[in-house]
Amino acid sequence: MDEKKRGNFGFLKWLGNDLKDIGQTFARGDWKTRLSFLIMGFGQLCRGQIVRGLSLLALQGGLLYFIFGFGWQYLTKILTLGTVETHREGRVTVYGHNSFFILLYGILVIVAVLALIYLWRLNLRQNRDAEHLLSIGKRLPSNKEDLGSLLDKNFDKTLLALPVLGIFIFTVLPIIFMICIAFTNYDVTHQPPSKLFTWVGLQNFKELFGIGGTGNFGGTFFYVLGWTLLWAFFATFLTYFLGMAVAILINKKGIKLKKLWRTILVLTIAVPQFVSLLYVGKMFAVDGLVNAFLMRWGWISTPINFWANATSARVLIILINLWIGIPYTMLIVTGLLMNIPAELYESARIDGANAFQSFRKITLPYMLFVTGPFLLTQFIGNLNNFNVIFLLNQGNPKSLELTNNAGATDLLVTWLYKMTINDSNYKIAAVIGIMVFIVTAVISLIVYNVLPSVKDEEGFQ
Amino acid sequence: MKKYLALLLALCMVFALAACGQAAAPAQEAAPAQEAAPAEEPAATGALKIWVAEAVVDFTKEQVASFMADHPEYAGYTVSVEPVGEGDAASNMLMDVEAGADIFGFPQDQLARLVAADALIPLSDENAAIVADENDAGSVAAATMAGTVYAYPLTSDNGYFLYYDKSVISDPSTLEGIIADCEAAGKSFYYDLRSGWYMPAFFFGAGCTLTYDTDDSGAFTKCNIDYASDAGLGALKALIALHKSPAFVNGSSVSNATNAAAIIDGTWDADAAKELFGENYACAKLPTVEINGTATQLGGFGGFKLLGVKPQTDETKLALCDDLALFLSSGDVQLARYNVVFWGPSNIAAKADPAVQADEALAALGAQLAFTVPQGQYPGEYWSLSEALGDDIIAGKYDTADDAALMEALQNFQDTCISYAG
Numbered sequence: 001m002d003e004k005k006r007g008n009f010g011f012l013k014w015l016g017n018d019l020k021d022i023g024q025t026f027a028r029g030d031w032k033t034r035l036s037f038l039i040m041g042f043g044q045l046c047r048g049q050i051v052r053g054l055s056l057l058a059l060q061g062g063l064l065y066f067i068f069g070f071g072w073q074y075l076t077k078i079l080t081l082g083t084v085e086t087h088r089e090g091r092v093t094v095y096g097h098n099s100f101f102i103l104l105y106g107i108l109v110i111v112a113v114l115a116l117i118y119l120w121r122l123n124l125r126q127n128r129d130a131e132h133l134l135s136i137g138k139r140l141p142s143n144k145e146d147l148g149s150l151l152d153k154n155f156d157k158t159l160l161a162l163p164v165l166g167i168f169i170f171t172v173l174p175i176i177f178m179i180c181i182a183f184t185n186y187d188v189t190h191q192p193p194s195k196l197f198t199w200v201g202l203q204n205f206k207e208l209f210g211i212g213g214t215g216n217f218g219g220t221f222f223y224v225l226g227w228t229l230l231w232a233f234f235a236t237f238l239t240y241f242l243g244m245a246v247a248i249l250i251n252k253k254g255i256k257l258k259k260l261w262r263t264i265l266v267l268t269i270a271v272p273q274f275v276s277l278l279y280v281g282k283m284f285a286v287d288g289l290v291n292a293f294l295m296r297w298g299w300i301s302t303p304i305n306f307w308a309n310a311t312s313a314r315v316l317i318i319l320i321n322l323w324i325g326i327p328y329t330m331l332i333v334t335g336l337l338m339n340i341p342a343e344l345y346e347s348a349r350i351d352g353a354n355a356f357q358s359f360r361k362i363t364l365p366y367m368l369f370v371t372g373p374f375l376l377t378q379f380i381g382n383l384n385n386f387n388v389i390f391l392l393n394q395g396n397p398k399s400l401e402l403t404n405n406a407g408a409t410d411l412l413v414t415w416l417y418k419m420t421i422n423d424s425n426y427k428i429a430a431v432i433g434i435m436v437f438i439v440t441a442v443i444s445l446i447v448y449n450v451l452p453s454v455k456d457e458e459g460f461q
Numbered sequence: 462m463k464k465y466l467a468l469l470l471a472l473c474m475v476f477a478l479a480a481c482g483q484a485a486a487p488a489q490e491a492a493p494a495q496e497a498a499p500a501e502e503p504a505a506t507g508a509l510k511i512w513v514a515e516a517v518v519d520f521t522k523e524q525v526a527s528f529m530a531d532h533p534e535y536a537g538y539t540v541s542v543e544p545v546g547e548g549d550a551a552s553n554m555l556m557d558v559e560a561g562a563d564i565f566g567f568p569q570d571q572l573a574r575l576v577a578a579d580a581l582i583p584l585s586d587e588n589a590a591i592v593a594d595e596n597d598a599g600s601v602a603a604a605t606m607a608g609t610v611y612a613y614p615l616t617s618d619n620g621y622f623l624y625y626d627k628s629v630i631s632d633p634s635t636l637e638g639i640i641a642d643c644e645a646a647g648k649s650f651y652y653d654l655r656s657g658w659y660m661p662a663f664f665f666g667a668g669c670t671l672t673y674d675t676d677d678s679g680a681f682t683k684c685n686i687d688y689a690s691d692a693g694l695g696a697l698k699a700l701i702a703l704h705k706s707p708a709f710v711n712g713s714s715v716s717n718a719t720n721a722a723a724i725i726d727g728t729w730d731a732d733a734a735k736e737l738f739g740e741n742y743a744c745a746k747l748p749t750v751e752i753n754g755t756a757t758q759l760g761g762f763g764g765f766k767l768l769g770v771k772p773q774t775d776e777t778k779l780a781l782c783d784d785l786a787l788f789l790s791s792g793d794v795q796l797a798r799y800n801v802v803f804w805g806p807s808n809i810a811a812k813a814d815p816a817v818q819a820d821e822a823l824a825a826l827g828a829q830l831a832f833t834v835p836q837g838q839y840p841g842e843y844w845s846l847s848e849a850l851g852d853d854i855i856a857g858k859y860d861t862a863d864d865a866a867l868m869e870a871l872q873n874f875q876d877t878c879i880s881y882a883g
Contacts, residue, residue: 086579091779093582093772095559188841189680193559194579194772287649287710287719302707308855397852398655398845400873405845407852423841424555 022121025128033127040120043127047134051143056123063116071109078106079199081184086194100192103184107176182430188423204431220402221432225439227314228411231389232382234318235325240375242322243329244367248359250330251337262334265327273324277391280320281307307393310408317409321388332374333367340366365452372451379447380440384413404428412436505777506537509785512545512553512562516802521789524797528788535781547766554580554771561771563778564786566615569603569765570658573838576606576679582772582779584610588787595792599835600765600807606838607677612767613790615798617812618805619764620833621659621727622825623748624715624734627741629722636703636750636759639723643708648722653713654700655851657844658762658836659725664688665760665834667696667752672837673882681840684882689872695753697867701859703750711855727764728805731822744825746832761829762836765807840881850874 026034036043041056067075077083082097130140141149150158183199190197210218250261268276283289284306291303307313340363348358368375389395395410395418402408404425405418412432419429448454513521522542529535543562545553551571554561558580567575575581584592589610593601600614625633629646632638643650653659661671669692674683687693703709712718713726715733725747726734735742747759768790773779788794792808799806799816805823806812817823850870853859859867 088582088772091582091585092776093579093774095774188574189577191555191558191578287712292719303710305711305855308852308857310856396848397856398849399853399856399858400846400849400870400877402849403877404842421552422845 018121021128022124025124029127029131033124033131036123036127040123043130044123047130047140049130049140049143049146051146052126056119059119060116063112063119066112067109067116071105071112074102074105075109077102078110081198082196085196095193097196098192099184099186099190099197103180104177107173107180111173178430178433181426182434184427186426186430187428188425191424200427204427208428208431208435216401216403220404220406221435223402224406224410224412224415225435227409228383228439231314231318231385231409231411232379235321235382235385235388236375236379238318239322239325240329240371240378243326244333246326247330247333247337248363251334262330265330268324268327273387274391276324277320277388280323281392284316308397310397310399313393313397313409317388317392320392321385324388332371336367336370337363369452372453373448376444376447376451380444383411383440383443384436385411386413386417389414390417412439505775507539507775507778509538509540509564509778509781510562511540511542511785512550512565513542514547514566515544517566517798517804518542518544520798520801524789524794525785528785532784535777535784538778538781540785551575554578558771563771563773563782564768564789565771566766566768567612568619569612569767569836570839572604572606572611572767573673573675573679573681574841575769576611576675578679580771581611581769584613585783588613588783591787592790595809596807597809597812599763599830600767602835603763603765603837604767606675606679609677612769613786614765614807615768615790615795616766616804617763617807617830618728618823618826619762619766619836620826620830621662621713621725621747621761622822622829623723623745624726624730624738624822625723625743625745626721626738627743629741630743633723633743633745634748635756636748639748640703640706640708643722644706646722647720648708649710649718649720650706650708651710651712651718651721651724651726652703653711653725653851654704654854655711655848656713657839657847658764659713660700660847660851662725662747662759662761663696663700663750663752664693665762666747666750666757666832667692667699669693669696670834671878672834673839673843675838679838681838681882684879686875686878688878689868689875691753693871694864694867695757697854697859697871699750699752700854704854704857705860711851728803728822728826731803734822744822746825746828758832761833763830763833764836766804842881843878846874846877 026037032043032046039057040060041053043053044050044056045053077097081099082102084096086096087094133140182204183201184197185200185203186197189195207217208221210216210221246265249255250258255261285291286303286305290306291300294300295303304312306316344362345358348362353361389409389411393407393409395407395414397409398405398407404415405423406415410418413436416429416432416436419425419432511521511525525540525542529538529540545562545565547567548571550562550565551567551574554565554567555574555578558578561580572581583589592604592610592613596614597617600617601610604610604612604614623633623639625639626648629648630639630642640650642648661669664671669686669688669690671684671686671688673681674685676682704711710718710721713724715721715724715726715730715737718724718737721737724734734744747761749756749758751757768786770779770782770786773782790808792806792810795804795806795808796811796814796817798804799811799814803820805820805826806814806817811817853870859870862870
């Protein structure tokens with residue numbers, strides 16, 4: 001609480017100082033600096049810093065053109081997301097406003113305005129600094145030096161320009177857009193370009209949590225969330241410990257044909273996952289290979305429908321995931337096992353420790369220390385493990401007890417996928433996306449802070 | 462230092478500008494189009510895109526070429542034909558109407574979604590009259606919503622019936638007989654009961670109804686359902702009894718079936734079924750099943766493939782789309798299409814052709830169609846709800862349930878169906 005207050009206060013203080021600085025720059029500046037308040041880069045141009053001046057001027061022109069020439073029509077409608085519906089004149093169709101583009105370009109224009117404000121501030125600061133340098137009799141950096149520094153002192157910025165641009169366009173912008181969708185009614189009955197959608201505030205969140213919504217939405221959400229966490233837990237830790245067991249087993253002295261065993265296990269990695277998963281899913285079908293063999297051997301008289309029952313489907317999915325996941329853990333652990341100093345085991349043996357004790361006191365702590373962050377990423381990855389669930393049984397079986405297409409083995413992500421692809425329910429899908437983020441963020445932060453490798457970095461050095 | 466960050470941002474914005482500049486063009490064009498008067502008549506030009514199922518792409522290309530040869534007034538237009546499966550076509554249209562095809566084939570259960578998203582333009586009065594005149598009543602009803610015809614019927618063969626192995630099944634007229642034969646031979650009977658399309662065979666057969674009323678914008682206004690009744694209870698019990706049989710396997714695809722002696726499936730799998738059963742291949746209408754003590758004929762849906770036209774902003778192009786869609790769904794083209802890919806026609810004249818009459822699978826479907834209802838419009842949620850009911854049956858949740866519990870499940874199903882309307 002206190003910290004938050006200080007945070008707010010800090011921001012206000014910073015803003016106050018900044019405004020004061022702007023005022024002082026204007027009051028104390030010469031006419032070149034003052035004109036730069038209107039025409040960005042003017043002062044720099046007058047003082048011979050052509051490259052800086054021109055690029056600021058071009059940016060100002062470009063951004064202003066973008067904001068007023070192109071973006072204005074979207075920005076003015078962003079509060080309503082459009083008012084003119086698509087309609088027909090005779091049999092000819094006239095398209096109205098497109099809420100989708102209004103939202104997308106509206107966001108882009110807002111970003112452009114922020115960028116313009118930032119550049120304007122930068123422009124003022126450059127003017128102030130230049131005046132200061134000249135007043136104490138120093139020389140301003142020449143154009144050549146400015147350009148040259150891009151390959152020398154500021155080379156990092158040159159290199160990062162493209163990645164940052166890519167991240168903005170392909171990651172940041174879509175995320176902002178998706179978060180905004182969660183507060184609209186963009187769904188199957190409000191699809192652009194023929195229909196408009198608009199802001200609805202927190203209504204989608206209320207619906208998802210079952211407050212005043214239709215059907216059993218809240219119950220279904222927590223059911224799916226529960227299974228998502230359960231699945232991530234089992235998929236991560238069973239794979240981890242069994243993989244470690246297999247690695248230790250193969251690593252043991254006296255085991256022959258070590259390479260052969262490892263190769264056999266690693267073969268599952270060689271086959272593309274989606275092929276093997278689709279195939280294994282089919283193997284366990286009512287008319288699949290597994291049932292056929294069980295019946296031929298006389299163990300069962302009628303086929304077992306593994307995928308029909310929620311519990312058996314869940315257990316089966318976790319087991320099949322073991323088959324896929326163990327080889328990966330085994331490979332990682334095999335490398336680490338060879339890294340543990342043999343003296344540790346030797347002295348443990350001399351002290352009379354048995355095999356289990358030396359595993360518990362030496363191997364396991366070492367493993368947990370080194371693979372802690374790996375376990376965390378595995379866990380987060382499993383929370384969003386779309387492939388295994390969707391390829392094996394599409395999140396089925398469904399039930400009348402669940403709503404909105406959810407099934408007993410659906411994770412939040414596969415449910416989200418079904419909502420967007422089958423039901424065009426973008427608004428709720430966006431809310432679920434935010435929920436997935438919150439769940440993963442909370443777990444990551446908590447677990448990361450208690451990891452031994454983070455708390456005690458020197459532990460095993 | 463900061464100045465280079467400025468340069469970086471410059472780059473950033475230049476790219477953003479370039480990206481938006483292009484995308485903005487169509488959006489800006491859209492507005493002035495409101496004022497555009499159809500002033501210039503001479504030789505309009507443009508491009509027209511058609512989506513049809515992969516199997517008929519070449520066929521459609523030929524037909525389009527012959528149409529364009531007969532209509533020099535549209536010479537300025539280029540027509541491209543792209544393979545897009547019917548189910549995908551509807552989804553793709555919904556995702557982005559403006560980028561979608563001008564004419565596209567789709568199954569009629571997608572009609573309501575497409576109308577709701579304004580991806581279909583109603584037929585002109587003349588074309589609607591021709592369509593209603595020349596096609597069978599079921600297919601016209603399937604293309605109609607709230608009294609408006611929205612699409613051109615292409616086929617009348619989206620229904621299901623029984624494929625079976627003559628050497629195993631002695632009498633395909635009762636379900637009990639089929640199951641007994643399958644169990645005796647250690648073979649399987651395939652039926653997809655976790656499907657809103659196949660499952661109504663039992664309920665409709667027992668006399669239940671499940672339809673939705675829609676308004677002219679494609680929104681569902683009312684659900685007419687009586688599953689929570691004695692008839693519905695009987696149908697549910699029959700489904701549960703079927704699931705308990707060791708011979709029952711859930712499924713409706715011949716190519717995925719192993720060890721099948723009988724399968725309820727549609728005409729699209731006729732070739733695969735012929736291959737599977739070899740010389741024992743046979744087809745029949747659906748069997749009867751014992752419901753509440755009487756032998757009841759299984760019912761189901763009659764289904765149809767339709768051809769739709771996207772709303773157009775240009776009058777000449779709209780006229781071309783209308784004419785071309787009418788041509789592609791005409792009796793002659795339907796018959797020619799049957800001869801190439803064996804799609805059963807909806808056109809009355811084409812249906813009477815001897816080649817069509819002699820088709821075994823189509824004959825079985827024709828016999829079954831007498832017991833089916835033309836498939837109307839259902840909300841998307843209905844299909845997943847049916848899968849949920851089917852999954853509950855297969856999972857054995859009702860195996861030991863008494864009548865009251867079953868009735869409660871049906872009431873739940875019925876209430877949920879009703880909640881989708883209005």
